[in-house]
Amino acid sequence: MSIEVVTILLFGGLMTLLVLGVPVAFALGGITVVLTYLLEGSTSLFIVATTTYKQITDPNLITIPLFLLMGNFLLHSGISDRMFKALGFWLTGIKGGLAIVSIGVCVSLAMCGGFGPGILTMGLIAVPAMLKQSYNKSLALGSVMAGGVLGEIIPPSIIMILFAYIARVSIGKLFLAGVVPGLITAFGYILYVSIRCRLQPEFAPPVKETVTWTLRLSSLKDILLPAFLIVLVLGSIFFGIATPTEAAGVGATGAFVICALLKKMSWKVLWDSCKQTMTISGMVFWILIGATLFSVFYTSQGAQSLVTELVSSLEINRWIVLGAMQLILLVLGMFMDDYAVVTICAPIFVPIAKILGFDPIWFSIIFILNMQVAYLTPPFGWALIMMKGVAPSEITTRDIWKSIPPFVGIQLIVLIMVMIFPQLALWLTYKMM
Structure with a gap:
């Protein structure tokens, strides 16, 4: 046949x-x-x-449950609540400070446990806190969901690990390549929140709370523990001290220790964390x-020969082919979860990108940036579904959907930036490896 x-x-x-x-x-x-x-x-x-x-x-696949276990331990440790309060003390008086803090905590949680913990914990903690301070609903919901999906592109990302195995690219290089685009996206969110709150002060009324420097300094202990874990895990990968699998083991152990130090560890927490991980x-x-x-x-x-012949026969600019692939991913991401899109498209699109002469690591990053957009786009966006599950009862699906357009716009701008300037994804990878 x-x-x-x-x-x-x-x-x-x-x-x-x-x-x-x-x-x-x-x-x-x-x-x-x-x-x-x-x-x-x-x-x-x-x-x-x-x-x-x-x-x-495959022994390398132990990376997935270990990083998930690390995230689950941190989720049960209450460290996100402590970080939210601690960073809030330092940003008191800044317009949109609680929204900026939410994004910052989501970045930290993304570096510790990937996608999920940011939205779940900040949805339970930060959204009610912002609504209590009369923050605009769209700003409160959008900042938490957008911050949470940074776990897709900021390592250690589970979807990155899955993509690396399917597309046969280096996990370590993919982790490194995701750092700069992820941080640029986070900075874009913060810049948008700051400008929006300055132009429309009613979006984020100032927090009426007096915070002393003694309180700020004492709160640093709640920031140092997760910061140390991030440096330990990602630093060991970036500097070649440990493989991603070894770093994941260190991270899971470190998260367990943090949970124990904060007196949150119990048999129930251990059981629930292991059960959710499995x-x-x-x-x-x-x-x-x-x-x-x-x-x-x-x-x-004979798929390889079919793809090669098909691409070779196309007498159009390779960037048009790349743009078409991105458009397909955007559309599929609206109706399918990212795991489905990756498993179906990655084995086909990555060989095409190689034939067209594009760097596979760079292409992988713009693919994953596209999947980050998928998490925020209705009707299937997982971030929207998760937020609906943890948001206060007065929050409607309409409220959640209305909050995401500005943040999706920022994600698309970063996606285009990385397409135009490949070094945003490749500079750190080839600098460190």
């Missing part, structure tokens, strides 16, 4: 299963197993078993297995 017909059957079947509501992991794996059996016979099914075994026994890890591993089976089967049928 020709590779063109296989492509139609494979992707047509996959999209049909996804539309029917089949989870992405089982849709990817299921259509691959069925076509392997129909096209190559039962004797070829051993590839399914060997590929699955190879994936689940639940998410299981989901990620199943997706990774399905994606690998899909990729192995499609490659064995």
